[in-house]
Amino acid sequence: MTVAEWCVFGTLMLYLLTIASVKWAGYRHFDNARPRDPAFYEDAIRARALGAHQNGIEAFPFFAVAVLLAEFRLGPQHLIDELAVLFLIVRIAYVFTYLGNRPTLRSILWSIGFAINIAIFFLPAIRAYLPA
Numbered sequence: 001m002t003v004a005e006w007c008v009f010g011t012l013m014l015y016l017l018t019i020a021s022v023k024w025a026g027y028r029h030f031d032n033a034r035p036r037d038p039a040f041y042e043d044a045i046r047a048r049a050l051g052a053h054q055n056g057i058e059a060f061p062f063f064a065v066a067v068l069l070a071e072f073r074l075g076p077q078h079l080i081d082e083l084a085v086l087f088l089i090v091r092i093a094y095v096f097t098y099l100g101n102r103p104t105l106r107s108i109l110w111s112i113g114f115a116i117n118i119a120i121f122f123l124p125a126i127r128a129y130l131p132a
C-alpha cells in the first residue's frame with residue numbers, strides 16, 4: 001500500500017476517533033441505546049466534537065476519490081503521498097481547532113484541506129507539466 005492509501009485510512013480513523021473519544025469520556029451520560037440523543041450533545045465540547053465528526057464524514061469521500069483517481073491515472077506518486085500526508089496533518093489540526101472553538105482558524109484549515117484535495121485530484125491532468 002502507498003503512503004497516500006494509508007492516509008485515506010488515517011483520515012477515516014480520525015473522524016471515527018473524534019466522536020468515539022467524546023462518547024468514551026462522557027460514558028456516564030452516553031446512552032448507547034440512543035446514540036443520537038440531542039441531549040448528550042448539549043455540552044459545548046460534545047457539540048463541537050459532533051460537528052468535527054460530521055465534517056470528517058463530509059470531507060472523506062472527496063479525499064479518498066482524489067487519492068485513488070490520482071493513483072489509478074498514474075499521477076506522480078511522491079506528490080500524491082506528500083499531499084495526502086499534508087491533508088491528514090491539516091485535518092488533525094482542523095479537529096483540534098474545532099474542539100478548541102477557533103472558528104476562523106478552522107475555516108482556514110478547511111480551505112487548505114480542500115485546496116489539497118483539488119491538487120491531488122488534478123495531478124494526473126498536469127503531470128506532463130511537472131518536473132520529472
